[in-house]
Amino acid sequence: MQEFKHYQAAHCENGVTVGLLKQAGLEQITEPLAFGIGSGLFYIEIPFLKLQSGPAISFRTFPGNIFKRTCKAFDVKLETKKYRDEEKAMYELDALLEQGISVGCQVGVFHLSYYPKQYRFHFNAHNLIVFGREGNDYLVSDPIMEETTTLSRQAMRKVRFAKGVLAPKGHIYYPTSIGEVTDDKLVAAIRTGIKRNCRDMLRIPGGVAGAKGINYTAKNIRKWRDKLGERKAALYLGQIVRMQEEIGTGGGGFRYLYGAFLEEAAAITGKEELLIVSEKITKAGDMWRDSAVQMAGIYKGRLSAQADYNHCADILNQISAVEKEAFLQLDKIKI
Structure with missing residues (x-):
């Protein structure tokens, strides 16, 4: 073996x-x-698909x-x-x-x-x-x-x-x-990966994916308490936390991981502008963590007012703005 x-x-x-x-x-x-x-x-919320x-x-x-x-x-x-x-x-x-x-x-x-x-x-x-x-x-x-x-x-x-x-x-x-991996091939791989990620977060048609998709979920959260009732609405928020914490890397971890990628990419390519975007993506990760705490409070019954749901939605709207700004800035960097 x-x-x-x-x-x-x-x-x-x-x-x-x-x-x-x-x-x-x-x-x-x-x-x-x-x-x-x-x-x-x-980021995507698929409106016609339910998971558990x-x-x-x-x-x-x-x-x-x-x-x-x-x-x-x-x-x-x-x-x-x-x-x-x-x-x-x-x-x-x-x-x-x-x-x-x-x-x-x-x-x-x-x-x-x-x-x-x-x-x-x-x-x-x-x-x-x-x-x-x-x-x-x-x-x-x-x-x-x-x-x-x-x-x-x-x-x-x-x-x-x-x-x-x-x-x-x-x-x-x-x-x-696998063939030889040269420095030029590594830089080209980083460039392609970044450009594709900018497309996915900024330019996918419709409103359910990328930075726009985060706002779509925020809009839904504002309606869930009245539309679904407190019990089911809380379960829906619990599902978001589960997708983020258990199926994802936890606490906005994908955002932290992408921030780490941009730091490594800056060292490899010499493009220090990537470090500024890394800081913004890391900030988004912190905000996702804050949103999970707020949603978990509703799911566990500590919070239940419409204002609490609105606060969850407000955090997601802020995250959307931060991620959109970060990827617009990243899209302009020439690698």
């Missing part, structure tokens, strides 16, 4: 990207660089994009596959491990036996690396864990074929080859 080095990360897909690419020989990659080059920062009876909200780009975009930026060749047949999926995973190939897997969280029970919920876009097998146990590098762990064959099958929204369908992926 090929030696595998575990990397703990703030978010699963970033950590899998770093772990697999470093093993393939891309030593320059870090979690902030993977997140930024993969244009990971985003609450609003479907994401603070990052669609699952899988960070890995695919980062690989494309560095001309990394990939193998990726989904399955209908569970037996075939398990057989092919075993065959890859026998060849010493570490494999990224999309899984459902609910049956991850090494998670404490209070952290297991029905979310099917978690990512981890399977890097070996010992008897009936698979060796797992889950980036949000401090150390490597194991899953039984039965549990591995369950998490790979979890049902529901974003069902993984046995999804596996791994790099097959």
Whole structure:
């Protein structure tokens, strides 16, 4: 079995990207660089989709994009596959491990036996690396864990074929080859990642995505108490906090991570203007943390007046303004 080095990360897909690419020989990659080059920062509320009876909200780009975009930026060749047949999926995973190939897997969280029970919920876009097998146990590098762990064959099958929204369908992926990564290629990857993220936060049509999408959620929050009743409105706010704190990196963590990316990008490119934008994005992260505290107060019943909902919405309106200003400024920087 090929030696595998575990990397703990703030978010699963970033950590899998770093772990697999470093093993393939891309030593320059870090979690902030993977997140930024993969244009990971985003915001969207999908009006027609409910997740566990609450609003479907994401603070990052669609699952899988960070890995695919980062690989494309560095001309990394990939193998990726989904399955209908569970037996075939398990057989092919075993065959890859026998060849010493570490494999990224999309899984459902609910049956991850090494998670404490209070952290297991029905979310099917978690990512981890399977890097070996010992008897009936698979060796797992889950980036949000401090150390490597194991899953039984039965549990591995369950998490790979979890049902529901974003069902993984046995999804596996791994790099097959990587060329030389020069300084110029690294700068070009940073430039592309930034430009794409500016597009996503500023110029997606409609009003539910990017900086405009944050205002869309704020407008909805002002209506929820009267429209849904206090109980359901509080549950909706709890859902936002859950999407931010449990499915996201916690406390506006994607904003902090993007700020760290801009700091690393400034050092690599010599563009010190990126540091100013980094400070604004970090400020947005602090404001997201404040919003989570306010929403949690309503969810837990400590707050219940319409004014409390309005305060939540006010914070989101302020966040929208800060993020719009930051990305407009970032869009003008020539890299």
